[in-house]
Amino acid sequence: MFESLTEKLENAIGKIKGYGKITEENISDAMREVRLALLEADVNYKVVKEFTSKVKEKALGEEVKKSLKPGDLFLKILKDELLDLLGSDKSELNLSGNPAVIMLVGLQGSGKTTTIGKLGNILRKKKSKKPLFIAGDVYRPAAIDQLKQLGKELNIEVYDEGKGNPVLIAQNGVNYAKENGYDLVLIDTAGRLHVDEELMNELKNINDAVKPNEIILVIDAMIGQDAINVINGFNDALPLTGTILTKMDGDTKGGVALSAKHLTGVPIKYIGTSEKLDGLTAFDPERMVSRILGNGDIMSIIEKAEEVIDEKEAMGTVKKIQAGKMDLEDFLSQLKQIKKLGPLENLIKLLPGARKMGLNNISIDPKQFARLEAIISSMTIKERKHPEIIKASRKQRIANGSGTSVQEVNKLLTQFEQMQKMMKMMKNGNFKMPF
Amino acid sequence: MIRVMGLFSKIKDVFKKEDKSVETYEKGLSKTRKSFVNKLANLSKEYDEINDNYFEELEELLINADIGVNTVMDFMDKLQKRVSKEKITSPSMLTEIIVDELFIIYVNDEILSNKINYNPNGPTVILFVGVNGVGKTTTIAKLASKFKKEGKKVLLVAADTFRAGAVEQLITWGEKIGCKVVSDTNTTDPASVVYQGLEKANKDKYDMVLIDTAGRLQNKVNLMKELEKINNVGDKIIPGAPHETFLVIDATTGQNGISQAKAFKEITNLTGIVLTKLDGTAKGGIVLAIKDEVGIPVRYIGLGEKEEDLQTFDIEKYIYGLFKDMM
Numbered sequence: 001m002f003e004s005l006t007e008k009l010e011n012a013i014g015k016i017k018g019y020g021k022i023t024e025e026n027i028s029d030a031m032r033e034v035r036l037a038l039l040e041a042d043v044n045y046k047v048v049k050e051f052t053s054k055v056k057e058k059a060l061g062e063e064v065k066k067s068l069k070p071g072d073l074f075l076k077i078l079k080d081e082l083l084d085l086l087g088s089d090k091s092e093l094n095l096s097g098n099p100a101v102i103m104l105v106g107l108q109g110s111g112k113t114t115t116i117g118k119l120g121n122i123l124r125k126k127k128s129k130k131p132l133f134i135a136g137d138v139y140r141p142a143a144i145d146q147l148k149q150l151g152k153e154l155n156i157e158v159y160d161e162g163k164g165n166p167v168l169i170a171q172n173g174v175n176y177a178k179e180n181g182y183d184l185v186l187i188d189t190a191g192r193l194h195v196d197e198e199l200m201n202e203l204k205n206i207n208d209a210v211k212p213n214e215i216i217l218v219i220d221a222m223i224g225q226d227a228i229n230v231i232n233g234f235n236d237a238l239p240l241t242g243t244i245l246t247k248m249d250g251d252t253k254g255g256v257a258l259s260a261k262h263l264t265g266v267p268i269k270y271i272g273t274s275e276k277l278d279g280l281t282a283f284d285p286e287r288m289v290s291r292i293l294g295n296g297d298i299m300s301i302i303e304k305a306e307e308v309i310d311e312k313e314a315m316g317t318v319k320k321i322q323a324g325k326m327d328l329e330d331f332l333s334q335l336k337q338i339k340k341l342g343p344l345e346n347l348i349k350l351l352p353g354a355r356k357m358g359l360n361n362i363s364i365d366p367k368q369f370a371r372l373e374a375i376i377s378s379m380t381i382k383e384r385k386h387p388e389i390i391k392a393s394r395k396q397r398i399a400n401g402s403g404t405s406v407q408e409v410n411k412l413l414t415q416f417e418q419m420q421k422m423m424k425m426m427k428n429g430n431f432k433m434p435f
Numbered sequence: 436m437i438r439v440m441g442l443f444s445k446i447k448d449v450f451k452k453e454d455k456s457v458e459t460y461e462k463g464l465s466k467t468r469k470s471f472v473n474k475l476a477n478l479s480k481e482y483d484e485i486n487d488n489y490f491e492e493l494e495e496l497l498i499n500a501d502i503g504v505n506t507v508m509d510f511m512d513k514l515q516k517r518v519s520k521e522k523i524t525s526p527s528m529l530t531e532i533i534v535d536e537l538f539i540i541y542v543n544d545e546i547l548s549n550k551i552n553y554n555p556n557g558p559t560v561i562l563f564v565g566v567n568g569v570g571k572t573t574t575i576a577k578l579a580s581k582f583k584k585e586g587k588k589v590l591l592v593a594a595d596t597f598r599a600g601a602v603e604q605l606i607t608w609g610e611k612i613g614c615k616v617v618s619d620t621n622t623t624d625p626a627s628v629v630y631q632g633l634e635k636a637n638k639d640k641y642d643m644v645l646i647d648t649a650g651r652l653q654n655k656v657n658l659m660k661e662l663e664k665i666n667n668v669g670d671k672i673i674p675g676a677p678h679e680t681f682l683v684i685d686a687t688t689g690q691n692g693i694s695q696a697k698a699f700k701e702i703t704n705l706t707g708i709v710l711t712k713l714d715g716t717a718k719g720g721i722v723l724a725i726k727d728e729v730g731i732p733v734r735y736i737g738l739g740e741k742e743e744d745l746q747t748f749d750i751e752k753y754i755y756g757l758f759k760d761m762m
Contacts, residue, residue: 040504042689045495108712109568109685113600141607146600153599193715220568224501224689226717233716247567250652252691275597365657 005253005292008037009078017071022059030074031056041253042224047085047262055081079289085258086285091242091267094213095127099177099185101210103170104244105203105234106218108191111246111272113143115218116186117150118272118280123184124156132182134173135160136206137190147188154277157182166190167205174210187212194233207238214241216269221245221254231264240264246272249279249346257288274346326423328384328416332376339369374402375412387413474499475533479526485518489526493533501689501717502537503724510536534754541726541750549734549747552678552706558590558636560644560669560676563709564662564699565683567650570711572601574683574737575645576608577745583612587642592632593618594625594665597649605647612742625649626664633672646677653698666703681734683709686719693721696729707734710748714739 012033019026031052038048058077068076093102102119104112120131133151135158137143144160151158159173170187177185189206192199207215217234219227234240248254248271261267268283320326376384378401383390390398390413399406474496482489490511497507514529514536523529553559561578563571572595579589591614595601602618609616617632629646636644648665651658669676680703684692699705710719713736722733733748 036504036508039498040690042501042691045498049495107687107715109570111568140604141611142600142604144600145603146598149599193712195715220685220687222566222685222689222691223687224692224717224721225499226501226687226715227689229716230687247652249654250566250691251654251694252689255689367657 005037005041005255008033008040009293012037013071013075013078016074017069019070022070022074024060027056027059027074034078038255038258041255041258042227043255044225044228044259044263047259051081051085075293079293082258082289082292083285085262086288087261087267088285089267090282090284091269092282093123093269094241095123095129095184097213099132099174099183100129100214101174101185101187101212102214102216103187103189103206103210103212104216104218105189105238106191107193107220107230108140110191110218110220112191112218113137113146113150113188114275115244115246115270115272115280116147116188117154117277119270120156120184120186121154121277122280129184130182131156131184131186132173132177132180133158134170134185134187136166136169136173136187138163138166138169139190143188143190150277166202167209170206171209194230194237200233200237203238215239216241217243217266219243219245219256219260221248221256221271222250222252223256227256227259228263231260231266235264235266240266242267242269244268244270244272244280245283249273249275326420328376328379328387329381331416331419332373332384335369335373335376339366339373371402371404371408372412375399375404375409378402387416475530479530482526484524485526485529490515497720499718500720501692502720503690503693503728506540506724506727509727510540537723538750538754541723541732543726547732547750549749554673554675554678557673558633558641558644558676559678560633560636560646560673561679561681562646562648562666562669562677562703563681563683564648564703564705565650566652566695567598569650569683569685569688570737571595571650571683572604572608572647574681574709574711574735574745575605575647576612577737577742578735579608579614579643579645580612580742581745582643583614588640589614589643589645590632590636590639590641591616592629592644592646594628594632595647595649596623596625596628601647601649625661626668629665629668630672633669633676637673644673644676653695659698659702662699663702677704679706680704681707681709682731683711684719684721684725686710686713686715686717686737688719688721690721690724693724693728696725696731700729700731705731707732709733709735709737709745711737713737714744 012030015030015033016022016026034055035048035052038051039045043051055077058081059074094100104116106112116133120133123129124131133147133156135144135147137147144162148158148160150156159169159176161169161172166189173187174185176182187206187210189203190199192203194200215238217231217240219230223230231240231243243260243266245254245257245260245268257268257271270280271283273279273281316330320330375398378398379390383394383398390409395406395409399409402409478489478492478496493514494507494511497510498504502510514533517523517532517536518529523532551559551561563575565571575591579591582589591605591609593602593605593616595605602620606616606618608614617628617635619628619631622628625648632644632646635641646665648662649658651662653659666677666680682696682699682705684695688695696705696708708722708725708731710722710733713719719736725731726733733750733753736746736748736753738744738746
């Protein structure tokens with residue numbers, strides 16, 4: 001997300017950098033680039049107009065400080081104004097009440113059901129909630145099956161009445177939650193067009209019946225200029241408390257993120273960042289702006305690592321590395337830790353300057369990790385601790401056991417040997433980084 | 436101007452005949468049309484003469500319809516040139532030229548046919564691809580029903596082995612419209628389900644095979660590799676398969692539609708676009724940019740939830756649907 005927006009904005013900043021000061025002429029040139037970049041990112045055209053004229057005005061106006069170079073000044077103005085668009089506050093979900101009720105609404109195919117699964121998973125983990133899903137999409141074939149499968153995978157109960165009345169289902173579901181000690185209810189609703197009066201009335205009736213804490217509009221981040229009509233349509237019918245932008249892990253520039261809050265006042269709460277059931281991230285305007293401007297988002301990497309990596313185990317490995325004693329057992333545990341971080345491509349993109357280093361389009365095949373894991377898992381504990389004992393017949397057995405070839409086992413062993421040599425050099429202090 | 440008038444009377448002629456599909460077009464596009472056309476009509480009323488402000492507002496109008504930014508910029512250049520060359524001064528005259536130029540962008544001197552490329556020697560295989568949530572499964576069901584009504588024997592293949600509930604969704608549809616569905620819950624390899632489906636189609640002499648695939652974002656390398664495998668398995672069992680590959684795009688899609696078309700075209704032999712959910716307020720203008728930049732034409736559009744709401748795409752009707760109130 002945002003990569004090409006970043007590139008274009010960097011171009012615009014580059015146009016200003018070469019000059020001694022910002023003038024009407026050079027700023028116009030840069031603003032043209034900014035305008036195109038934002039329009040290509042599907043930022044609402046009214047917002048683009050407002051944004052560009054504000055940036056221009058500021059750049060030419062009194063705020064020009066002599067201490068700042070024109071390029072830096074322009075960057076600072078862009079940053080401030082982007083933050084202004086996104087609203088500088090993080091917006092948390094209101095989970096008060098017993099049970100707290102969250103209803104998800106949106107167009108067909110925006111990702112409501114998947115998001116319900118992710119929200120249940122995340123709120124259970126981070127807020128220690130006991131969630132119940134309510135299957136309120138009685139229209140789309142197999143929508144209930146989809147939610148049930150997610151529930152089964154996550155071990156979260158799903159309340160459903162088959163194809164009944166969605167208003168009653170919601171009501172009964174909330175009562176069921178009260179009686180059975182669930183403190184969080186997530187209601188799935190059928191996708192609908194904001195101009196479909198009948199179905200919008202149905203949502204109003206659900207709202208009246210269960211009075212949710214949060215009514216969240218789920219929006220596909222690939223949406224174009226129609227976004228404003230959709231948000232306004234839902235917001236006119238219902239008291240929306242927030243939005244969740246899905247599919248932000250695509251190559252969409254996600255301009256809706258820049259227009260939604262500004263035009264409608266409805267804050268963004270989460271963004272969908274992968275197909276996995278933990279692929280939902282709290283929306284943070286500052287980090288988003290940092291990413292848009294190509295400055296990376298180290299905080300998100302650290303948080304992700306904190307979430308999934310067992311610190312004790314990691315420290316143990318570090319000590320072993322320092323002592324030059326790491327064996328294949330440790331290597332396996334590291335592989336498992338790395339896997340928990342999710343797709344590595346996603347992490348790499350968050351590195352500052354990733355795009356400039358050409359790392360933004362890198363692809364890593366998760367199957368390669370799986371093969372390494374399979375090979376090590378097929379070794380005995382003794383073999384893992386003392387890989388030097390692995391000779392021809394053991395190699396054949398390991399290859400057979402892991403469904404790989406002897407060549408692959410050899411490759412892993414050679415690589416590991418090199419790693420060990422490197423670690424020994426580090427320990428002896430005569431290791432120099434190659435750069 | 437003669438050429439313009441020619442086009443207009445041609446379009447009008449198309450609609451003078453009592454044509455039921457036109458009604459569906461008009462009804463489905465009425466929400467779309469209201470906002471877009473009213474604004475364009477207002478624009479001609481608001482301005483007595485064509486000036487920079489007029490062009491700026493026009494540009495915004497087109498961008499607001501999600502017609503790609505590059506396409507709009509080129510279009511504006513062309514239009515401005517034509518205005519100065521033909522010495523056009525009144526905005527009302529320009530309205531017709533705008534329609535004309537949009538038409539030219541789409542058609543681009545090609546002969547566009549909406550006929551399915553039928554396989555004369557066996558089952559005709561159509562592969563459906565697209566990002567998540569665009570309406571692939573629903574489109575397949577509607578199209579299958581259409582083929583069935585034409586008297587064809589239709590087989591559906593549930594090759595979305597990834598999304599929870601996807602196979603059940605297609606099976607439910609299959610029951611509803613009376614089509615056999617090939618699925619295999621024992622495998623997560625979609626290519627293997629396609630293989631089974633095509634073997635069955637050959638053996639049981641089906642006319643049409645419609646293959647549903649999992650939604651995938653076009654920048655996910657592994658998922659695109661998987662699609663490549665699905666795509667390649669067809670030809671081994673039925674020569675020439677898939678005979679058509681349709682990219683399903685949601686009408687609310689913005690500029691990302693261009694990237695989708697480019698990426699899916701690289702992996703498969705994309706032969707058309709199905710534009711879904713055009714019954715909302717979205718204008719689906721991105722299809723003009725996709726045709727302009729990637730060369731893929733629209734084959735069907737979805738104008739509602741019902742089976743008959745899936746219509747063969749006709750650019751003249753589409754533009755007419757958008758501009759009806761002005762003519």
